[in-house]
Amino acid sequence: MPVLWAIISLLLVFVSLAAVAVYTRRKRGLRSAGSDNKRPSYVNAAFRNSDVEVMLDHTVLSAPLQTVLDNLDVLEELVILLDPESRGIKNTKHLASLCSFSSTWITYTYSMKESRSPLRAVLEGVTSRNPDWTVGHLVQMLKRMERNDAIAALAKLRLDEVNV
Structure with missing residues (x-):
């Protein structure tokens, strides 16, 4: 029984780490999408x-x-x-x-x-x-x-x- 809990705990830790890696990669990808042009961007500036x-x-x-x-x-x-x-x-x-x-x-x-x-x-x-x-x-x-x-x-x- 303790072995089963250890496996489940390791599996949860692995899934959590994978989710954090995917989230971080997506966030970094969105941030770098506009930086490919190497220019300041006003794309998101709120103009009235x-x-x-x-x-x-x-x-x-x-x-x-x-x-x-x-x-x-x-x-x-x-x-x-x-x-x-x-x-x-x-x-x-x-x-x-x-x-x-x-x-x-x-x-x-x-x-x-x-x-x-x-x-x-x-x-x-x-x-x-x-x-x-x-x-x-x-x-x-x-x-x-x-x-x-x-x-x-x-x-x-x-x-x-x-x-x-």
Whole structure:
């Protein structure tokens, strides 16, 4: 009888240690998913609508979406933020889906990733489909994706470039 209790006790200790190891590994995996990019992330920052309005001037929000494609510095930063596929972080694929692109088109666009940015293709597609879209439309999509880091990148659009 004491041998049976010893076996049961050892089994409980083993199961407990295994559960702690799985929990720790999952927690570490979630924490490192965003750190693969080696950049500070604003993904989980709680922005209010007024914060976006303060970050992005009304002139920028009402500028044509083409403004983002024309500003290579901002576009490059958005590509760096949105094109990589990181577990748990919404990316260009999600944006394309929100913009009603088919999954086939999205897959094809990502297959060409070595020669062309999927984000650039999405933005060009959106501007040709919806020429009336503004930077504000993109901001709303990014808010839905909880990508406040990308919204912060859009804040770098300069007003003098928008007014042209």
